[in-house]
Amino acid sequence: MGGFVPYAVISVVHVGALAIGAHAIAGPTKLLLMPALALAVLWTARPLAAGRTLVLLLAAIGLSWLGDGAATFFPFLPELPVMLACFGLAHLAYIWLFARELPTRSLPRWTAVYLVWWVVLLAVLWPHLGALTVAVALYGIVLAGTAATAARTDAVITWGAVFFLTSDTLLAFRIFTPDALPEWAGAPVMLTYTLGQGLIAAGVVRARRRRVS
Template sequence: MHIVSGVVGPDVIVFPTKLMLMPALAIAALWALRGSFDTSTATRAASVLFVALAFSWLGDGAGFFFPFLDDELPAMLLCFGLAHLAYILLFLRFLPRRAVPRWTLGYVVWWVLMVAVLWPSLGTLAIAVALYGLVLGGTAVAATRGGAITTAGGAFFLASDTILALRLFLPDQTGLLAGPWVMLTYTIGQGLLAYGIVRLLREEPR
């Protein structure tokens, strides 16, 4: 509903439906995890997942939650940065199921290219965005430790942030569908991450 309304309207429901995305995902994850909190490890891991979703929610509505700021972008970057750090902690500390594959070196190439392309347009945000890019790539890499589902989720999340960065800093070179593509890849990425994490937690020995 959110993505369709962003393309064809009505515009009045675009922002409200955006603010419903992460709460809906959190409720779905909580429902799917019922009966899976018999160990302290599972409880802590689930808590970190909900922290990641909460910060993502704040990032989605940065302009609404932080109206006292002249520019919502720093708040959005901070909130999503904290969400990504929560995901990284989750996969490195609680849900490592396999080693990081060698192909993830491709994410290093992604970071170098993105910094090179965006740098002339970043101004005073250059260092912050470069560091933020490291965190984004870190989530994509860390997510590979959870399995194929979370690997795909991390890749889609990274794709969303990549499109968003191009849209924010190179607006003259993005198409009309940039916004919908940001949200489509974002919702798929978050959904796959949450689904993969829930599956891993439900497989935990209890």
């Protein structure tokens, strides 16, 4: 998994820049995260034949990149709806990947906690969502779906999805209730995000290797 080292380094630099308020570094490094992760996947999976598993993984990473850079790539559109749309599509790719390509067991009963998470999150944020209520509710469904279907795979992917869910939960509070989190909250948002995406990618490549061998 040495191919993931550049991604890990960029992640550390990005999160560290956010923690100290170095936005001149945090901005560019954010846009490097998903390309570095895609390169890590391509490098570590290079002995494997191209297949639907890797295509779905790279599609999810690419859509996440568009979500990360929504303001940069789509300056003529409102940032938040575009970001939700890009990440929503990324999560649909992940759901397909976990539920159809990589499942090793049935859906565990404990994943019902994600339904509880969705209800509680909506109940807390509802007064602050305004015109985005439906979009956030739908996004929450696909995010919970990613976390739940990841639990049908292995522990690495499952934990990756948990970190991803944690990141988006923190981000939701940061966007809609900014007074509820401290100014430095961007660092834990991106720390859990980079951990989540990295673990998912590494877990998928490892699972693919196991199936091929």
